[in-house]
Structure formats: structure tokens, C-alpha cells
Amino acid sequence: MRVGVLVPVHGFAPYLPETLDAILGQRSSAALEVVVVDDGSSLPIVLHPDHADRVRLVRRDAAGGPAAARAAGLAALDDGVAAVALCDADDTWLPGSVARAVDALDAEPAAGWAFGGAVVVGPGGRPTGEAWATLSPGRHAAGTFAARLYTANPIPTSSVVLRRSALDAAGGFAGPVRVAEDWELWLRLCAAGQDAVCVGAPAVRYRRHPGGLTADVARLAAAQLIVHELHADVVGLQVAAGIVADDHAALAAGLARAGDHAGASAAWAQVAAARPLQRGERLRRAALRVPLVRGRLGRTDPYRG
Structure with a gap:
């Protein structure tokens, strides 16, 4: 071959x-x-x-x-x-x-x-x-x-x-x-x-390295969102809706890392409209309203949490 x-x-x-x-x-x-x-x-x-x-x-x-x-x-x-x-x-x-x-x-x-x-x-x-x-x-x-x-x-x-x-x-x-x-x-x-x-x-x-395409967490999450919306019929709309909500949560985290706090807040609103926020998610969403705290959101390794 x-x-x-x-x-x-x-x-x-x-x-x-x-x-x-x-x-x-x-x-x-x-x-x-x-x-x-x-x-x-x-x-x-x-x-x-x-x-x-x-x-x-x-x-x-x-x-x-x-x-x-x-x-x-x-x-x-x-x-x-x-x-x-x-x-x-x-x-x-x-x-x-x-x-x-x-x-x-x-x-x-x-x-x-x-x-x-x-x-x-x-x-x-x-x-x-x-x-x-x-x-x-x-x-x-x-x-x-x-x-x-x-x-x-x-x-x-x-x-x-x-x-x-x-x-x-x-x-x-x-x-x-x-x-x-x-x-x-x-x-x-x-x-x-x-x-x-x-x-x-x-x-x-x-x-894994900073120049890799997957290092841009927000961009990757936005792409995953499109993929899940296009192929929702694979699992059915109810299951897909939960996964899409998780994509919005990942997008919110990525936008917060990039300093786009307004975009992150909007993404969290999409998650909250689809399902109840988990405790950690509620804390991350609330942190966006506190200037001294939200500046720390992008300091962790995106591959480790």
C-alpha cells in the first residue's frame, strides 16, 4: 500500500x-x-x-x-x-x-x-x-x-x-x-x-507548546461549539444541548483568560440559560465582576484546569 x-x-x-x-x-x-x-x-x-x-x-x-x-x-x-x-x-x-x-x-x-x-x-x-x-x-x-x-x-x-x-x-x-x-x-x-x-x-x-493551535482556549471552544451544533443529530438534541452548554462554559473560561470579560460574561449567561451552574462555575462567573480577582483568571495552565 x-x-x-x-x-x-x-x-x-x-x-x-x-x-x-x-x-x-x-x-x-x-x-x-x-x-x-x-x-x-x-x-x-x-x-x-x-x-x-x-x-x-x-x-x-x-x-x-x-x-x-x-x-x-x-x-x-x-x-x-x-x-x-x-x-x-x-x-x-x-x-x-x-x-x-x-x-x-x-x-x-x-x-x-x-x-x-x-x-x-x-x-x-x-x-x-x-x-x-x-x-x-x-x-x-x-x-x-x-x-x-x-x-x-x-x-x-x-x-x-x-x-x-x-x-x-x-x-x-x-x-x-x-x-x-x-x-x-x-x-x-x-x-x-x-x-x-x-x-x-x-x-x-x-x-504542547504556546504556539500550538489548541493553546488558544477560546478559539478552540468556539470551534467545538460549531462542531457540536452541526452534528447534534448524532446524540439527539437533549444530549447535545448539555454538551453545547459545556462548550459555552469552556468559551467563557477562554475569553476570561484572554481578558475579554464582557464576552466571558455573555458566555456564562448562555450556560446559565441552558442548565444550573456548578459551584466552581458560579465562582468563576462572579469573579468577572471583581476587577482585582478577574485579572488572575488567565494565570493557570489551560491544560491542567
């Missing part, structure tokens, strides 16, 4: 050489065709000499986000590529990750995509100790998996390998959000009837 690897990049990319080293160092029976997509960086991306002859570099004139960049990379792949592997430019594949995913798809010919777990590391590459949610190994039927995915996204983007036919069935990479675009794709894959296979073993070193 020929596998195309898509690596979207925008702006300063200090981890890209490490990412490409790990991709090109994979030992797999699958032939890898690697495409790096420069998503409209103000200073064009330049590949290291060690990678330039082994990686195709595609440039978009304007930034469109990860999904648009992956779509450009997909268009650049040879027609003979049967599967597409995803890897973000700040993550690092673990040895053998592609081979395990391809073997899993070979063992489950009716499944459309495969994924693994993640080890979370910090900017310097050391594990943070953060636990990544794990799923049971084996095949997950699209009809029931969609409801599990609607609640939360436990799938590291850089662990995913998709059959090209499954991606086509789901409508490709293009979606309604620029953040959480991966999560929205997983839900579209399920809606298209594409079963998934969980490899079980960690596949990637997922990097």
Missing part, C-alpha cells in the same frame, strides 16, 4: 526537522510519499537539505488553516497513493507507527481509517505527565463510534491513517472550522459509514 504523508505548516516551524526525521525514518513495507504544505507563511518555508530531496514542498499563497493545507497536499499526491497519513509539524511519529496503522487497515479491509494513542510532551520534548484518553484496540463501528466521538475527541491527528476512498466518501478535508477541523472530519467519516480501527499503542509524541 502506498501512503501519502501530509504535513501542514504555517509560519515559524522549529519542530519541522524533527517531525520529518521521524517520518522519513519509519520502517514500513508501505512506500511513503511525503508532502509538506506551506500554508501561506509570510516567510516561505525552506526545507533542511537533509529533507529537500526526499520531501515535496507545496505552497499556498494565502493561509487557510490545516484542513485547507491538507487538501492542497492531497491534490499533490500521486494517483496511486491508496492511503493518507496525517502528521502536524510540531508532532513526532514514534517508530513503527505507520506500519502498525497500515497492518491494522489490512486486517480490517472494511474499515476506512486507523489511529493510535499519544504521549504528550512539552516544548523541549520531555513528557508532561498529562494522560491522553485511550480507546479499546480493535474495530469501532461508525454508527456507535460517532456518539463516543461527539462527546470528546480522543484521537491524536498525527496518529491517523485514512484510506483515500474513505476520505473521499466523507467529503475530503474541507470543513466549517479552522480549529478542531480534525474532530469534525472524524464525525463526517462516521456519518459516511467509515468504521475505524484503534491500533492501541501510542503512535505519536504530541507536543
Whole structure:
């Protein structure tokens, strides 16, 4: 099976050489065709000499986000590529990750995509100790998996390998959000009837750092809100309403961190209209009314509470 690897990049990319080293160092029976997509960086991306002859570099004139960049990379792949592997430019594949995913798809010919777990590391590459949610190994039927995915996204983007036919069935990479675009794709894959296979073993070193897209808590929460509203039929309107209320709570916390206290107050009002506030939520909402207190709301690690 020929596998195309898509690596979207925008702006300063200090981890890209490490990412490409790990991709090109994979030992797999699958032939890898690697495409790096420069998503409209103000200073064009330049590949290291060690990678330039082994990686195709595609440039978009304007930034469109990860999904648009992956779509450009997909268009650049040879027609003979049967599967597409995803890897973000700040993550690092673990040895053998592609081979395990391809073997899993070979063992489950009716499944459309495969994924693994993640080890979370910090900017310097050391594990943070953060636990990544794990799923049971084996095949997950699209009809029931969609409801599990609607609640939360436990799938590291850089662990995913998709059959090209499954991606086509789901409508490709293009979606309604620029953040959480991966999560929205997983839900579209399920809606298209594409079963998934969980490899079980960690596949990637997922990097937390201030420049990552998920570091903007408010932006991520706003995107999650859109995803949940679009796919509410997966769980039904009553369940979806509770999850959307939680999105508004996350948005309120993110806006408070960013100093948008009026926006945070409005988001808390949305939560209160949907369900009773929990004690901690009531305290955070009340803190917005106290100038000396609300300035402290953004000082904690967003990944640890």
C-alpha cells in the first residue's frame, strides 16, 4: 500500500526537522510519499537539505488553516497513493507507527481509517505527565463510534491513517472550522459509514507548546461549539444541548483568560440559560465582576484546569 504523508505548516516551524526525521525514518513495507504544505507563511518555508530531496514542498499563497493545507497536499499526491497519513509539524511519529496503522487497515479491509494513542510532551520534548484518553484496540463501528466521538475527541491527528476512498466518501478535508477541523472530519467519516480501527499503542509524541493551535482556549471552544451544533443529530438534541452548554462554559473560561470579560460574561449567561451552574462555575462567573480577582483568571495552565 502506498501512503501519502501530509504535513501542514504555517509560519515559524522549529519542530519541522524533527517531525520529518521521524517520518522519513519509519520502517514500513508501505512506500511513503511525503508532502509538506506551506500554508501561506509570510516567510516561505525552506526545507533542511537533509529533507529537500526526499520531501515535496507545496505552497499556498494565502493561509487557510490545516484542513485547507491538507487538501492542497492531497491534490499533490500521486494517483496511486491508496492511503493518507496525517502528521502536524510540531508532532513526532514514534517508530513503527505507520506500519502498525497500515497492518491494522489490512486486517480490517472494511474499515476506512486507523489511529493510535499519544504521549504528550512539552516544548523541549520531555513528557508532561498529562494522560491522553485511550480507546479499546480493535474495530469501532461508525454508527456507535460517532456518539463516543461527539462527546470528546480522543484521537491524536498525527496518529491517523485514512484510506483515500474513505476520505473521499466523507467529503475530503474541507470543513466549517479552522480549529478542531480534525474532530469534525472524524464525525463526517462516521456519518459516511467509515468504521475505524484503534491500533492501541501510542503512535505519536504530541507536543504542547504556546504556539500550538489548541493553546488558544477560546478559539478552540468556539470551534467545538460549531462542531457540536452541526452534528447534534448524532446524540439527539437533549444530549447535545448539555454538551453545547459545556462548550459555552469552556468559551467563557477562554475569553476570561484572554481578558475579554464582557464576552466571558455573555458566555456564562448562555450556560446559565441552558442548565444550573456548578459551584466552581458560579465562582468563576462572579469573579468577572471583581476587577482585582478577574485579572488572575488567565494565570493557570489551560491544560491542567
